[in-house]
Amino acid sequence: MAIKEAVRPGGRSARVQEAVHQAVRELQTAKSREELSVPQIAHKAGVTPSTIYRRWGNLAELLADVSLERLHPDEEPPHTGSLASDLQAWGEHYLDEMTSPTGQCMLSDIMASAERERRQRCYRYNETIMACLRERAVMRGEATPSVEDLMDGVIAPMTYRLLYDLDTATSARLSRWIAQTLSSTDTPG
Amino acid sequence: MAIKEAVRPGGRSARVQEAVHQAVRELQTAKSREELSVPQIAHKAGVTPSTIYRRWGNLAELLADVSLERLHPDEEPPHTGSLASDLQAWGEHYLDEMTSPTGQCMLSDIMASAERERRQRCYRYNETIMACLRERAVMRGEATPSVEDLMDGVIAPMTYRLLYDLDTATSARLSRWIAQTLSSTDTPG
DNA sequence: TACCTAACGCAAAATATTTGCTTTATGAGC
DNA sequence: GCTCATAAAGCAAATATTTTGCGTTAGGTA
Numbered sequence: 001m002a003i004k005e006a007v008r009p010g011g012r013s014a015r016v017q018e019a020v021h022q023a024v025r026e027l028q029t030a031k032s033r034e035e036l037s038v039p040q041i042a043h044k045a046g047v048t049p050s051t052i053y054r055r056w057g058n059l060a061e062l063l064a065d066v067s068l069e070r071l072h073p074d075e076e077p078p079h080t081g082s083l084a085s086d087l088q089a090w091g092e093h094y095l096d097e098m099t100s101p102t103g104q105c106m107l108s109d110i111m112a113s114a115e116r117e118r119r120q121r122c123y124r125y126n127e128t129i130m131a132c133l134r135e136r137a138v139m140r141g142e143a144t145p146s147v148e149d150l151m152d153g154v155i156a157p158m159t160y161r162l163l164y165d166l167d168t169a170t171s172a173r174l175s176r177w178i179a180q181t182l183s184s185t186d187t188p189g
Numbered sequence: 190m191a192i193k194e195a196v197r198p199g200g201r202s203a204r205v206q207e208a209v210h211q212a213v214r215e216l217q218t219a220k221s222r223e224e225l226s227v228p229q230i231a232h233k234a235g236v237t238p239s240t241i242y243r244r245w246g247n248l249a250e251l252l253a254d255v256s257l258e259r260l261h262p263d264e265e266p267p268h269t270g271s272l273a274s275d276l277q278a279w280g281e282h283y284l285d286e287m288t289s290p291t292g293q294c295m296l297s298d299i300m301a302s303a304e305r306e307r308r309q310r311c312y313r314y315n316e317t318i319m320a321c322l323r324e325r326a327v328m329r330g331e332a333t334p335s336v337e338d339l340m341d342g343v344i345a346p347m348t349y350r351l352l353y354d355l356d357t358a359t360s361a362r363l364s365r366w367i368a369q370t371l372s373s374t375d376t377p378g
Numbered sequence: 379t380a381c382c383t384a385a386c387g388c389a390a391a392a393t394a395t396t397t398g399c400t401t402t403a404t405g406a407g408c
Numbered sequence: 409g410c411t412c413a414t415a416a417a418g419c420a421a422a423t424a425t426t427t428t429g430c431g432t433t434a435g436g437t438a
Contacts, residue, residue, distance in 0.1 A: 011435050013385065033303065039425070048387055053426065055385085060301075112249075112301040114222070116355065123353040152346040152366060160345035163352075164312040166305065177341060180373065200404055202416065228394065237418055242395065244416085379438105386433070394425065401418070408411080 019045040020052060024066045033105060038062070064113035067106040071125060076132065083137035083144055084178055087154060090129065091174045098162050099169060107162060126155050145185045153181030208234040209241060213255045222294060227251070253302035256295040260314060265321065272326035272333055273367055276343060279318065280363045287351050288358060296351060315344050334374045342370030 023045035027036055038059050042049040056062040077090040097103045110122055130150040137144045145153065154177045161169040212234035216225055227248050231238040245251040266279040286292045299311055319339040326333045334342065343366045350358040 011385090012433080013435090016386075037425075049426075050388085050428085051386055058426085108300070108303070111297070111352065114297070119353050151349075152362075153369075156346040156349035157341040159349055159353075160340075163300070164308050164348075173341075180342075183373075184369065200416090201402085202404090205417075226394075238395075239397085239419085240417055247395085382435100382437080384433105384435085386431105388429105388431085390428085392425105392427070394423100396423070397421085399419090399421105402416085404413105404415085406411100406413085408409105 016045075016047055016051060017055075020047060020055075020062070021066050021069065024062065025070075028102075028105070033063075036063070060109070060112050061115065063109040064115070064118055067109040068118060068121060070106060071110075071122065073125070073129065077129065079136065082140075083133060083142050084182055086133045086136065087150075087178045088171075088175060090133065091154065091158060091178070092171045095158065095162075095169055095171060095174065099166060104162075104166070111163065123151075126159075127151060130155065143185045145181055149181060149184070153177055205234075205236055205240060206244075209236060209244075209251070210255050210258065213251065214259075217291075217294070222252075225252070249298070249301050250304065252298040253304070253307055256298040257307060257310060259295060260299075260311065262314070262318065266318065268325065271329075272322060272331055273371055275322045275325065276339075276367045277360075277364060279322065280343065280347060280367070281360045284347065284351075284358055284360060284363065288355060293351075293355070300352065312340075315348075316340060319344065332374045334370055338370060338373070343367055 020041065023041050024036075027041060027044060036059065038052050039049045041059075041062070042052050052062060056065060077086065077093075080086050080089050098107060110119060113119060127147060130147050134144050134147055134150060154174075157177050158169060158174060161173070209230065212230050213225075216230060216233060225248065227241050228238045230248075230251070231241050241251060245254060266275065266282075269275050269278050287296060299308060302308060316336060319336050323333050323336055323339060343363075346366050347358060347363060350362070
């Protein structure tokens with residue numbers, strides 16, 4: 001099953017998709033992950049289970065789809081004056097979200113997806129944010145590392161710890177990652 | 190369901206566990222992930238499905254259990270003379286394993302596990318290896334970063350890309366991560 | 379307006395999962 | 409060694425989920 005990006009918009013498909021997503025989001029607030037089932041979601045969404053199976057394949061992919069949508073940037077990260085502080089501010093907000101039970105579920109739902117594309121989209125999402133913050137810094141004339149270096153130096157350790165060792169995903173460490181990553185360009189040569 | 194580490198060893202439990210693990214490993218070579226099922230594994234292992242459900246809870250946890258066992262260090266990483274080259278050698282081998290279809294399955298099976306403990310064990314496993322390589326370097330009198338810095342600087346970006354953006358998990362990048370990580374201690378202050 | 383077709387509903391069939399109860403095998407105490 | 413207590417396995421019935429074939433509906437297009 002391929003990831004469907006654009007179902008015919010505005011039509012019945014779109015309504016069904018929205019109803020199902022909505023049903024998942026509502027049920028998630030009331031029930032634990034293990035209590036969720038496709039028939040249950042289908043019933044709440046006013047849809048037959050086979051519709052869900054045909055569209056998403058299985059529960060895991062559906063949950064991953066919903067989580068990925070939730071991840072999307074509501075708005076641009078706040079401006080704080082420097083790349084270091086932009087990274088710190090955005091990162092602390094992100095850590096807050098992702099260390100919460102809801103955030104942890106989102107992360108593991110996405111990781112549990114068999115679709116490589118889906119996981120990659122998660123990567124691209126963070127990449128877009130890094131590119132945005134970096135662009136601001138460039139405009140201000142700051143020396144900046146490449147987007148790739150930001151991904152490796154800041155996003156990677158943060159995500160790694162969010163996934164594997166939650167207790168060590170802290171804003172104190174975030175500061176270190178940022179400092180370390182920026183230091184390689186601040187004093188070039 | 191908690192992770193069971195030590196079932197009564199040598200007894201029937203151990204035999205069942207081994208038979209089931211074995212059955213999974215054999216079936217994995219012949220079938221794709223989506224074709225695997227608990228009843229099928231149970232049959233191959235000469236066991237009833239309910240035994241598997243009671244011991245592991247579901248297919249995902251069983252697969253995660255098997256994958257985690259496979260991850261365990263067969264032997265100590267080879268000595269190559271310096272921390273940088275030890276890291277490079279071990280890392281290339283690890284990348285090789287984990288970029289293969291089998292390795293990718295292992296990773297996602299482990300990530301799909303709902304058990305935080307299980308994922309954390311994966312972290313500890315890498316930490317042990319980093320500690321081992323670092324210890325060698327210390328014995329040789331090399332300046333070395335902390336284990337935590339090795340995790341953040343080398344393991345994190347490598348794992349992050351293995352999970353989210355496979356094509357960019359390359360040994361060329363590995364060299365960069367190693368160089369970058371070691372440079373912060375090579376020329377201290 | 380009249381197709382064409384993707385997506386949905388429905389319901390039966392196939393699978394998978396859970397559960398209550400029975401049986402077996404192991405380890406502990408004698 | 410023998411007996412007992414118990415954890416884990418087997419079995420089978422009851423549930424629940426997932427798949428599938430086929431008829432229906434609603435958007436899109438000519």
